[in-house]
Each structure stands twice: as C-alpha cells, then as structure tokens.
Amino acid sequence: MKNRQHWSSRYVFLLAAIGSAVGLGNIWKFPYIVGEHGGGAFILVYLLCITLVGIPVLIAEVFIGKTAQANPVAAFTNLAIQVKASRFWVIFGYLGVLTGFLILSFYSVVAGWSLEYLSVFLQNSLLGFDAKAIEDHFLSVLASAPTLLLWHSIFMVLTVIIVGRGIKSGIEKMVGIAMPLLFIILIILVIYATQLDSFAQTLHYFLDPDFSKLNTQAVLIALGHAFFTLSLGMGAMMIYGSYLQKNTPIVRLSFGIAIMDTLVALLSGLAIFPLIFAHHLEPSSGPSLLFISLPNALLALPFGQFFGIAFFFLLLIAAISSAVSILEPVVAYLVQKTQYSRGKIVSMVGAIIWLIGIGVLLSFNHWSEVKILGNNIFDSLDYLTANILLPLGGLGIALFATWILDKNPKTSIGMVGIPHKIWWLATAFLAPVAIITIAYNGLI
Numbered sequence: 001m002k003n004r005q006h007w008s009s010r011y012v013f014l015l016a017a018i019g020s021a022v023g024l025g026n027i028w029k030f031p032y033i034v035g036e037h038g039g040g041a042f043i044l045v046y047l048l049c050i051t052l053v054g055i056p057v058l059i060a061e062v063f064i065g066k067t068a069q070a071n072p073v074a075a076f077t078n079l080a081i082q083v084k085a086s087r088f089w090v091i092f093g094y095l096g097v098l099t100g101f102l103i104l105s106f107y108s109v110v111a112g113w114s115l116e117y118l119s120v121f122l123q124n125s126l127l128g129f130d131a132k133a134i135e136d137h138f139l140s141v142l143a144s145a146p147t148l149l150l151w152h153s154i155f156m157v158l159t160v161i162i163v164g165r166g167i168k169s170g171i172e173k174m175v176g177i178a179m180p181l182l183f184i185i186l187i188i189l190v191i192y193a194t195q196l197d198s199f200a201q202t203l204h205y206f207l208d209p210d211f212s213k214l215n216t217q218a219v220l221i222a223l224g225h226a227f228f229t230l231s232l233g234m235g236a237m238m239i240y241g242s243y244l245q246k247n248t249p250i251v252r253l254s255f256g257i258a259i260m261d262t263l264v265a266l267l268s269g270l271a272i273f274p275l276i277f278a279h280h281l282e283p284s285s286g287p288s289l290l291f292i293s294l295p296n297a298l299l300a301l302p303f304g305q306f307f308g309i310a311f312f313f314l315l316l317i318a319a320i321s322s323a324v325s326i327l328e329p330v331v332a333y334l335v336q337k338t339q340y341s342r343g344k345i346v347s348m349v350g351a352i353i354w355l356i357g358i359g360v361l362l363s364f365n366h367w368s369e370v371k372i373l374g375n376n377i378f379d380s381l382d383y384l385t386a387n388i389l390l391p392l393g394g395l396g397i398a399l400f401a402t403w404i405l406d407k408n409p410k411t412s413i414g415m416v417g418i419p420h421k422i423w424w425l426a427t428a429f430l431a432p433v434a435i436i437t438i439a440y441n442g443l444i
C-alpha cells in the first residue's frame with residue numbers, strides 16, 4: 001500500500017509495543033489476581049502461560065501484521081487471497097475490531113480511577129482518614145456516576161487526541177516520553193518498598209507456592225491474563241507490527257516485549273505487596289486492592305503522599321500507552337474502509353466507545369442490578385473479552401500464522417532450524433490445544 005505510515009525505527013516499535021503490553025493489566029490486575037489465587041503458585045502458572053502460549057502467539061501476531069502491512073481486517077483478507085486460503089479467516093479480523101470497542105470501553109473507566117486517585121493524592125484529601133473512611137471514599141466514587149463519567153471522559157479525550165495525531169506525531173512521541181518515565185517511577189517505587197520489613201514477607205509470598213488455591217478457574221484466568229497483558233488476540237500487536245518495515249526480523253523484538261512486560265508485572269507486585277503487608281492488609285481483596293488497600297497503606301507510611309502521586313501517575317501513563325493501542329487497529333481499519341479522515345474516524349469511534357463506557361460506569365451504581373449471566377456489565381465485559389474473545393482471537397492468529405502463512409514459501413516467517421521448529425510446534429499445536437482445553441474447562 002502506498003504512503004503507509006511506518007515507525008521511525010525498530011526501537012520505537014519496541015517502546016510502543018511495550019507501552020501497549022504494560023498497562024492496567026500489569027499494575028492493577030496482575031497484583032490482585034495473584035492475591036486472589038494464592039500468590040506464588042498462580043505466578044508459576046502465569047509464567048508458563050506467557051512462555052508456552054503468549055510468546056509464540058505474540059510472534060505470530062506481529063508476523064501477520066508485518067507481512068500484510070495492513071490493518072487486521074485487511075491483513076486476513078489480503079493474505080488469505082494471496083495464499084489462496086479460505087476467506088473465512090477474515091472473521092478473526094472483525095472479531096478483533098469488535099473486541100477493541102469492548103475492551104477500551106471498560107479499560108477507560110478503570111483508567112479513570114487512576115485519574116481520581118492522582119487528584120486525591122495531589123490534594124492530599126484523604127489525609128487523616130481512617131481505614132473505613134478510605135474504603136468509603138472508593139465506594140462513593142463508584143457510587144457517583146458523574147465522578148466516574150468525568151474521569152472516563154478525560155481519559156477518552158486524551159486517548160483520542162494521541163491516536164488522532166497518527167503514528168509518528170501521536171503514539172511515537174507519547175511513548176518516547178511515557179515509557180522511560182514509567183520505568184524510572186517503577187524502580188523508585190520498588191526501592192521504596194524494599195525499605196520495609198514486609199519486603200521479605202512479599203518474597204515468601206511470591207516464592208512459596210500454595211497450590212491448594214489453584215483450580216481450573218485459576219488456570220483459565222492465568223491464560224486469559226497472558227493474552228490481555230501481552231495485548232494479544234485483537235490485532236493491537238498486529239497493527240503495530242504492520243508499521244514495521246517488511247524486512248524487520250521480529251523474534252527478538254517479540255521476546256523483548258514479553259520479557260519487559262513480565263518484568264513490569266513482577267516489579268509492580270514487588271512495589272505493592274510490601275505496602276499491603278506492612279499494613280497487615282489482605283492481598284486477596286480483589287479489584288479494590290489498588291484503590292482501597294494501597295491508599296490505606298500509603299497514607300500510614302512516611303512520604304506516603306509523594307509515593308501515592310508517583311504511583312497513580314505511573315498507572316495513568318501505563319494505561320494511556322495501552323489505550324492508544326486498543327484504539328489504533330479499529331481506527332486504522334475504518335480509515336482504510338471509509339476514506340474519512342483519521343480525525344473524523346477517531347472522534348466517531350471515540351464517541352461510540354465513550355458511550356459504551358457510560359453503560360460500564362453505570363453498572364457500578366444505577367445499573368448495578370443489570371446482570372448478564374449473573375454478572376454486572378463491567379464484570380461481564382472483562383470476563384467476555386479476557387477469557388473468551390482474546391483467547392479465541394489468539395487461536396485464529398496462531399492457526400493462520402502457522403498452517404496458512406508459514407506453510408506457503410512466499411509468506412513464510414523466515415525463521416530456520418530449531419528455533420523455527422520450536423515456534424511452529426508451540427504455535428501450531430501447543431497454543432491451540434492449551435487454549436481449547438482451558439477455555440472448554442473454564443466455560444463449563
């Protein structure tokens with residue numbers, strides 16, 4: 001395709017892809033699902049999922065994008081035509097676009113909580129509150145639709161502005177500042193946590209696995225999270241891969257993304273749990289871990305306000321650099337499809353996602369009784385996307401990359417020897433079997 005945008009360098013691609021991978025998944029979700037499922041044992045299963053399923057599928061997804069030089073829908077369409085495969089594969093492109101709408105709508109609401117807490121810590125407005133009052137604050141935020149709406153709207157506007165500016169002046173520029181900052185803040189927070197006596201307890205919690213809490217549900221959650229945290233299964237990594245030059249080798253880059261993402265998840269745990277333990281709080285409190293337990297702990301510690309600001313700012317930049325990658329494939333597809341300008345499409349798509357997000361945020365208050373299969377709208381969207389749609393998309397990507405593209409000499413991945421064999425076996429057999437078994441067991 002002529003005039004297609006490209007990253008300025010491979011390094012920038014790496015930054016943007018790490019920015020996509022590192023997000024609320026690493027800093028908000030990972031610590032609390034580890035806490036809910038018993039610590040070390042869950043981490044072990046999660047690391048297995050990343051290595052055996054996540055990395056092979058990541059390579060597959062970037063590979064498809066780079067080969068097609070096109071958005072997910074066009075990628076499946078064009079490549080299927082090129083290698084004379086069934087047109088049916090394009091379903092996975094459309095599935096990705098749909099998943100993008102759904103994920104961003106609830107992602108933005110949670111990202112909004114980081115804005116709320118950033119503002120709370122900047123004003124130090126929780127100072128002097130006891131545990132009950134801190135809990136009540138979060139509950140009152142959830143109960144207030146206007147508050148949630150305000151932050152959700154601000155977050156969506158920021159995301160829309162960055163994506164609207166395009167690859168080079170939008171996403172590239174933002175990650176160039178945000179990612180180095182993110183690492184610096186994270187390291188400072190970990191150093192702070194190592195100063196607490198409870199740091200040793202945290203290491204125990206991570207390293208002494210308690211297998212009694214592991215069940216099929218936990219394994220399903222670990223797998224779903226491996227997809228979510230690596231931004232797999234909906235075309236985000238595919239569209240980023242499509243902005244690479246066609247001759248770029250991608251295996252090392254993919255390992256780089258996965259390693260950095262895992263590192264950030266583990267470091268976030270090392271930064272958060274010591275604070276929780278120092279305050280004799282339970283790590284198993286679920287989604288509110290970061291918004292009730294953590295502020296509680298922070299406010300009792302020296303320099304708590306400063307580290308609170310740092311922490312929620314970190315959460316915010318992690319969330320923005322991910323949100324843009326959820327929006328980009330949807331926008332890239334519609335720009336190509338409709339010939340409207342990027343600005344128009346971004347605003348339209350942003351507005352639709354913003355509207356769905358309103359449904360999500362109402363599920364915490366006025367619509368809390370609206371249930372889909374027993375869960376409220378927020379939980380249903382989270383479960384549907386992470387545990388069903390992303391693994392399904394990942395399955396399509398894995399099968400298409402191996403059995404269809406790599407089988408054809410014109411579109412082979414260009415790896416040779418043993419690395420190629422390992423990738424092929426993992427992506428063509430292991431990942432699909434794991435996805436199908438785990439999804440099947442998890443669903444029934």
Ligand code: TRP
Nearest residue numbers: 021023024025228229231236322
């Ligand atoms: N990986 C991000 C996180 O951990 C979220 C994310 C960004 C994502 N892009 C995605 C999830 C694409 C699924 C698909 O928070």
